[in-house]
Amino acid sequence: MSKGSLALLNLIFPDDCRVCGETLQDFARVPVCANCLAEPSPFVAEYFCVSCKTPFVNQAPLDEQGQCALCRLGLKGFDTVYTYGSYEGTLQRLVHLFKYDKMDPLARYFGPLLAKALPRETTFDVIVPMPLHWWKRWQRGFNQAELLANEVGRRWNVPVRNAARRRKNTSAQAGLTNAKRRENVAGAFAVNGRLDGKHVLLVDDVMTTGATASACARALKRAGAARVTLLTLARTDRRMSVELDSLGAHA
Numbered sequence: 154m155s156k157g158s159l160a161l162l163n164l165i166f167p168d169d170c171r172v173c174g175e176t177l178q179d180f181a182r183v184p185v186c187a188n189c190l191a192e193p194s195p196f197v198a199e200y201f202c203v204s205c206k207t208p209f210v211n212q213a214p215l216d217e218q219g220q221c222a223l224c225r226l227g228l229k230g231f232d233t234v235y236t237y238g239s240y241e242g243t244l245q246r247l248v249h250l251f252k253y254d255k256m257d258p259l260a261r262y263f264g265p266l267l268a269k270a271l272p273r274e275t276t277f278d279v280i281v282p283m284p285l286h287w288w289k290r291w292q293r294g295f296n297q298a299e300l301l302a303n304e305v306g307r308r309w310n311v312p313v314r315n316a317a318r319r320r321k322n323t324s325a326q327a328g329l330t331n332a333k334r335r336e337n338v339a340g341a342f343a344v345n346g347r348l349d350g351k352h353v354l355l356v357d358d359v360m361t362t363g364a365t366a367s368a369c370a371r372a373l374k375r376a377g378a379a380r381v382t383l384l385t386l387a388r389t390d391r392r393m394s395v396e397l398d399s400l401g402a403h404a
């Protein structure tokens with residue numbers, strides 16, 4: 154069904170909000186009520202790494218500079234992370250609608266959230282969306298990270314370049330331990346062209362362990378990037394008192 158006829162159908166049969174189930178009063182581009190769209194609150198953590206912003210239940214895993222062990226050892230690949238919210242509740246539901254129910258107009262709504270997460274004074278040379286494997290991109294019809302990257306690009310007036318691509322399909326990350334995830338994504342990315350001396354803003358929808366983003370950031374640095382800042386809409390919050398992963402333990 155075309156977008157036009159779908160919109161017409163919505164006019165005749167008002168939809169229910171796909172997040173809370175309330176009947177929609179207004180006709181919108183996405184079947185989500187204003188309350189649900191307004192709800193996602195920013196990520197908050199009392200103790201977090203100053204670089205990767207990983208939250209912890211206490212200060213123990215952080216050094217005097219406020220960095221976690223992985224950042225201290227330079228193992229993250231990226232230099233800084235900014236995230237809007239926690240991947241749960243309404244925001245999680247919205248991301249699911251965006252990705253799996255192919256509601257790409259939601260990108261417009263996510264734009265302001267990304268803009269809130271990224272400090273206004275942050276400068277970078279190029280925005281690179283986290284690539285999808287071509288097969289997945291074809292199945293979905295769009296790369297959600299690219300739509301988000303475009304939102305940031307427009308606001309910051311910085312070009313978006315699809316510089317990174319996936320060499321293999323590493324979709325089966327769920328259920329793997331952190332160490333296995335890292336193994337799974339090693340060598341998964343290739344970069345087209347050079348990024349010498351560039352500060353790259355890598356954009357993705359959700360950060361889970363950061364293993365995928367790390368692998369992609371490392372590939373960007375191999376292509377010459379001087380600095381990689383990661384910006385995601387949401388991140389999972391598996392708050393720990395020690396950084397189990399850095400000790401080689403299974404998280």
Ligand SMILES: [Zn+2]
Pocket residue numbers: 170171172173174175185186187188189190
């Ligand atoms: Zn709702």
Ligand SMILES: [Zn+2]
Pocket residue numbers: 202203204205206207220221222223224225
């Ligand atoms: Zn860190």
